[in-house]
Each structure stands twice: as structure tokens, then as C-alpha cells.
Amino acid sequence: MKLWKLFLILLFTPLLAEEKAPETPPPAVEEKVVVPPAVHETTESYEAAFIKTIVVLVGLLVLIILTIWMFKKISHGRLKTFNVLKSVKILEKRPLSPKSMLYLIEVGGKQVLIAESQLDVRQITTLDYLEKDENL
Secondary structure (H helix, E strand, O other): OHHHHHHHHHHHHHHHOOOOOOOOOOOOOOOOOOOOOOHHHHOOOHHHHHHHHHHHHHHHHHHHHHHHHHHHHHHHHHHHHHHHHOOEEEEEEEEEEOOEEEEEEEEOOEEEEEEEOOOOEEEEEEEOOOOOOOOO
């Protein structure tokens, strides 16, 4: 309860203080006439504006391309570390059509070929004889 009272006192103390009126009147304000600048001073040439626009456009394109490249590098590294740390590894994947894929995965030291479509995922065969080619 004491804390609330202290808080309220500190909150309303500036509101209760009286402001003193200044003893001297403020100096007279001189009116200044603002003259608008000439039209040719306010606008740039069209060539300069066009060049600035092109430079900004090229800069944005470079920034977008750089960002996409960085995301690809980061995601590629994550997929490789993700594959190394797990017992089920995706060795290769190939699209058969826009709606179906063919995967070669490794599970428990055996390579399994599976097909994925919109309707199901099927095991095609188990491949014990394929080895990873270290030269690639």
C-alpha cells in the first residue's frame, strides 16, 4: 500500500506544480516573406533522375540475387548435415513427373529404392550391391 502511495505522489507531483509566467514579454516576431525558389532550382534534370533510378534498380537486383545465393548455400549445408546425423539418409532423388518422385535412400546400411506419388509411397526394390562412388 505504501508503494502505491509513493507511486501516485511521484506521478502527480509534476501536475500539481504551478508554472510561473515569464516576467518579460517575448520579443516581437518579425514576419519574413518566403520567396519560392525558381522552378529550375527545385527540379533535377530527367537524365539524373533516370540514372538514379537505374542504379537503384540494379542495386536491388544484385541484392536479391545475393540473398537467393546465400539461402541456397545455407540450405544446402543444412541438408548435408541433416543427412549425416540421421540413420535414414536420402542418397538421391529424381522427379519422374510433376507429381511423382523416385528416391534412393539408405536405411540400416541397405539401399532402398522407393517411389512417391500423390496417392502413395511404394518400395520398389532393395539394393544391396550398389556402393557409393567416391570419385564423384
